[in-house]
Amino acid sequence: MKKFCFIMTTLLIAATAAVAQKTIRVSTDNTDLIMQVNNNGRLYMVYLGDKLLNASDADRLDWTIDTGSDASVSKRGHEAYMCSGGEDFFEPALGLTHADGNKTTYLYYKDSQTKAVDGGNETVITLADNKYDVEVRLHYVAYTKQNVIKAWSEITNKEKGDISLWKYASAILYFSSQKYFLTNYHGDWAREAQPAVQQLTYGKKVIDTKLGTRAAMHTQPFFELGLDAPAAENSGRVMLGTIAWTGNFRCIFEVDNVGGLRVIPGINPYASDYKLKPGKTFVTPEFIFTLSNQGTGLASRNLHDWARQYQLKDGTGDRMTLLNNWESTAFDFNQESLAALMKDAKNLGVDMFLLDDGWFANKYPRNDDKAGLGDWEPNHFKLPGGVKALTEAADEAGVKFGIWIEPEMVNPKSELFEKHPDWVIMQPGREPYYYRNQLVLDLANPKVQDYVFSVVDNILKENPGVAYFKWDCNSPITNIYSPYLRQNQGNLYVDYVRGLYNVLHRIAAKYPHVPMMLCSGGGARCDYEALKYFTEFWCSDNTDPFERIYIQWSMSKFFPVKAMASHVTEWNKNTSMKFRLDVASMCKLGFDIDMASLSQTDYKLCQQAVANYDRLKPVILDGDMFKLVSPYEGNHAAVNYVTKDKKSAVVFAYDLHPRYKEPVLNLKLQGLDPTLTYNVNEINLADGQEGLSGSFTGDYLMKIGLPLFSPVDGSSRVLELTAM
CATH class of the missing domain: 3.20.20.70 (Aldolase class I)
Structure with a gap:
């Protein structure tokens, strides 16, 4: 019996080895998402991070990880779209019940294609079960210059009867770092988008909503992930992610037994075992993310540029007051x-x-x-x-x-x-x-x-x-x-x-x-x-201006x-009209x-x-928006905007609730051209008021800054900068 098992194992290894190992690379100018078809015929994510300078290095990546457990099961891969019922013991991306009642699915690589799309490239990878007529297509659109990737999946039922989907994530992403810090956003009516920061440790953190419509009333569909340290504005490795779905969503963050993190975003399957008829395809929402090794500021600007050009309705057009x-x-x-x-x-x-x-x-x-x-x-x-x-x-x-x-x-x-x-x-x-x-x-x-x-x-x-x-x-x-x-x-x-x-x-x-x-x-x-x-x-x-700043x-x-x-x-109404105007003017203005x-x-x-x-x-x-002083880190807040050619800028500075005799430092700007000289003029002033004005180099404004903060509750200043 042992000899028979050995022969069968040898034949199986020989058969799977016939499947050529293939590397699939989804790239922006700054990020690589690399997947590999192993000799078992299945697809694994082997890398997600800064773009590799040498394409040949992608083929050297190892698709397995050491679990530290018994040698017979000591290697486990990061499957690109892991299904329930397999040999991985953690949260899957896909769970379904086949027409015959079986709840186990294995997906094997069939083919992949990459084509040019507006702003970048789309890679479509087709996977299929080798026992059941179920097919999954993984979509990845990489926006080259904006460093943004969209990912979603399509699940097609080719069986003769209905199948039931009870997990259907848009994607699954894997990270390997010493520590992970999640910032998710929550709230309620009139207190939206309150940040909550926590370190992720072994086990699962879930952010989700079950409201159907008005879905983000308590939980917003976006998050920051800090790798090795909490997400910071201007430094560190971070990911910003958001799910494009106007209904129930769920994002799972699971740290496994060897310290790896998997991020699994998608529709919340709560009360939603979805019956998929033969010949029909279930399309999951887009998961949109960007990576940065220079903090959330750069990641935000990447998302802003991408959204204006490719996602937001009339994103490059005007807006009406x-x-x-x-x-x-x-x-x-x-x-x-x-x-x-x-x-x-x-x-x-x-x-x-x-x-x-x-x-x-x-x-x-x-x-x-x-x-x-x-x-x-x-x-x-x-x-x-x-x-x-x-x-x-x-x-x-x-x-x-x-x-x-x-x-x-x-x-x-x-x-x-x-x-x-x-x-x-x-x-x-x-x-x-x-x-x-x-x-x-x-x-x-x-x-x-x-x-x-x-x-x-x-x-x-x-x-x-x-x-x-x-x-x-x-x-x-x-x-x-x-x-x-x-x-x-x-x-x-x-x-x-x-x-x-x-x-x-x-x-x-x-x-x-x-x-x-x-x-x-x-x-x-x-x-x-x-x-x-x-x-x-x-x-x-x-629309209380203090609350709106946050x-x-x-x-x-x-x-x-x-x-x-x-x-x-x-x-x-206790706030001045100027303060209310200045807060509203930093977004799309209305009255x-x-x-x-x-x-x-x-x-x-x-x-x-x-x-x-x-x-x-x-x-x-x-x-480009630069966040200068966070309201969450003190008693003031400030941002500045700079045109792409760096010849014009606007600064918004706000005093919230300063402390008695609090030291007030100069506000240092960001994003300017250090070699240019800017005319600086304060605007949004009542008749007869004199504001700050003068000429300063971009280098001075970014390294020395200007005295824009004060000890007065609810005061604000807006500066217009024009290159000479």
């Missing part, structure tokens, strides 16, 4: 009062007036948040001339017109709910639970998708003067049951998001040039898949400020304030700030 009516009127307005606000918008100098909630529904008028959602016809009492009269009034005032919608939701007190209760996600036979007096429409249902698309389509067909949408989403999915899916309830969370994307894709195809703001009760939707369809997102309903600091690690809407409002209530001094200051912002948009929105 706006005046929103919500803080000044709430639901209480009419056609005449809105027309007056449009004239305020023109006098202020902004590009657009945005009408918020409360303009629709007649049988159940939208006078509060308890009724009307789903009935998207203008309210005859408030708006006898309809939306058309508003677009005409905006045109007469000389501004663009935008409008608020929340098309995924419905109030039980609405005509839509009366006509189509079968279109609503709701438990049969149970008392419904209402979050904010509303329920969620079942976007897994194609008829509901058609309806949600028609909300935008009808507004634009009837009112071509509408130039902007604010798309809100105020409720998570409650009462979780899809009348449409019936026996396939495990598909609901996934198919809902896919239904949303289908709607957004149709809107983008028919109206490609209409900008939209992504909002979700604040910043509960902030992902790069949604931002393919939205020009910007709303970071938080919290929120915007965190969000701007992962998103360019061009994508981050920030408004001047009445939150925290949500009653202009008539302002003093003449503040009104003129707002007008001046808008004019300055219009002039400096190319620097702020498209320049």
Whole structure:
């Protein structure tokens, strides 16, 4: 018997050795992700880090690691898309139940191809089980100059019956360092993107969400990973990662028995055993990451450049400043009062007036948040001339017109709910639970998708003067049951998001040039898949300028400020108008304030700030961002933006809550050309105020700096730099 086993083993080794070892290299200008097909026919990740200078070195990499255990099992590979049921004892990327009930899958290499795409190269690797007709294609898009890689997978069922997917990660990445430090971001309404830093030790750390819609209300879909030391702004090895999925996501960080770390991002399979029919393909979300050996600052700038060029809707285009009516009127307005606000918008100098909630529904008028959602016809009492009269009034005032919608939701007190209760996600036979007096429409249902698309389509067909949408989403999915899916309830969370994307894709195809703001009760939707369809997102309903500095600091690690809407409002009236203006001006500027209530001094200051912002948009929105002083590390905060040619820059410096007689140091700038001389002028000043001005070399500004901080709570300074 032993002799027979030896012969069979020898034959197996000979057969697997016939599979030629192949090295697959996914590269940017600065990073290599290298995979290798071993002589067992399976694919392993053998390297992820700084780009190797010699391509031949990639073939020298060892695909196995020493587990330190018994010699017979002392080698284990880092499988590129590890499946459940195999010889690896840690978290897999893929878990499925085959049509015959078997839960084990082994994937073997079939082929790979690389082709040029806009900005870089895409590598597609095809793997397949040798016993079951299941195929997986791994996609890696490497953006060469931006040093960003996107990874996702496609799982195809070629079996004769349904298979059930119960783990389906976008990718799996492996790291080997002495220590690992994770910074993840959490919060709630009005306190989004609060950082939490911890060292990862043996075992698993999971960040996830189970809310369906408004998915990032408690957990944001992005993180920093510090290798060997906590992530720092200007030094150290770091990875920034984010999952592009507008629904339930999960990122697993697992340190194994030999100190290796695996990072496994993807859709959260919670309550989502997905039934995949024969011939169908399940596509996972894109996982987007960048590596840096110069800290998170460089990694952030890489993501910003990549997003503006390749991911964000109209990422290289302009952005409109706006005046929103919500803080000044709430639901209480009419056609005449809105027309007056449009004239305020023109006098202020902004590009657009945005009408918020409360303009629709007649049988159940939208006078509060308890009724009307789903009935998207203008309210005859408030708006006898309809939306058309508003677009005409905006045109007469000389501004663009935008409008608020929340098309995924419905109030039980609405005509839509009366006509189509079968279109609503709701438990049969149970008392419904209402979050904010509303329920969620079942976007897994194609008829509901058609309806949600028609909300935008009808507004634009009837009112071509509408130039902007604010798309809100105020409720998570409650009462979780899809009348449409019936026996396939495990598909609901996934198919809902896919239904949303289908709607957004149709809107983008028919109206490609209409900008939209992504909002979700604040910043509960902030992902790069949604931002393919939205020009910007709303970071938080919290517009207290002190709090916004922290929120915007965190969000701007992962998103360019061009994508981050920030408004001047009445939150925290104890702060000066200048401070509120300066905080909002570091992102995409807007106003949500009653202009008539302002003093003449503040009104003129707002007008001046808008004019300055219009002039400096190319620097702020498209320049390189350098984080100079973190609000999390003291009582001040500062950033500066620099154009690519380094000839223009803008500095924002803020005093938060300085301590008594606290030492105040000069602020040293970054990113300038040390050989150039810059004219420096302080802007956003009230009439009669004199600010800092002078000429300084870039070398001086970066090594010596300027005295921009003060001991005064809530003070701020904005400097414009122009090369001579």
